Amino acid sequence: MIGQKNEKQIELMRKAGSIVGKTLTLMRDSVRVGITTRELDKIAFDYITSQGATPSFLNYEGFPASICASVNSVVVHGIPNDYALKEGDIIGIDIGACYKGYHGDAARTFMIGNVDEKTAQLVRETKRCFFKGIEGLKAGDRVGKISNAVETHAKKFGYGIVRELVGHGVGQNLHEDPQIPNYGSANSGDFIPVNCTLAIEPMINMGKAKIFLKNDNWTIVTADGKPSAHYENTILVTKDGVEILTLMDGEEIDD
């Protein structure tokens, strides 16, 4: 059952989303050679809490940090640590903020200095997968419309599409119905009701789709060790279209 939001709830979702977007903006401005993922986590925690919100991920099913920091071959759920970013790295940063009981959830993959062209293309096209996924989307469409559009775009480049991890509804809980895979038939899945909020998140591997969970029980890596990129926004689906709630300041859409 996909939950719908009333006007008041939508306002709270917008606020939570805007805190996430601002935190991602701070991350964009902070990532550089030499900074550790733990330092980035601290910056995010300080900002989110300064806005009267709480980091959604901290202690979520035992997750020990405010952000997921996933470098290079880490697909998602990387735990911030003392790793210092290096020239040529890519880092996926996933952030959630809970404001007055409502969660915003979004992720970006940032490039550190000069990244090789193949990897840079993966990052760009993963972002484009998201925008293909929401193109023309409105209430009454099926979840499969998103899934299929993401898959179709990623396949053009021969990328591996992670199958075990999916987007999701988001609201009073971080994970709500429906699950939104990044693959599948356009005529599959639930119908999307008006005024629901969804987190759509392509996770795209340069190599094969296969992934593994590391012994810390969180970090998910590509099985072939090749890079993986992640791009996610929380969106509001209305009868006419889509409103993106978690954009960064000055972010170009589908560049």
Added chain:
Amino acid sequence: MTDIKASIGAIVRATAGRDEDGLFIIINVIDHEYVLIANGENRTIKKPKKKKLKHLKFLGFVDENIATLVSTKRLQDADIRKSIKSFE
């Protein structure tokens, strides 16, 4: 933060109950909350265990062969045992 999809063929570790710490394979997805798991030994295809997803740890590996066997109704307990063994 990404949600984890319960897919048929996924290898999981039970984190609660009598089966705690054992490795299993999801052989059917009931809904968003519940799945059926088996290990080919005490939890067989004929008598799988209904388990809450919350009480399973997903290990990031899906055996596509198992998924195919389920969809063609040819899955046997020996296949499950073999798959879990190769994962260990």
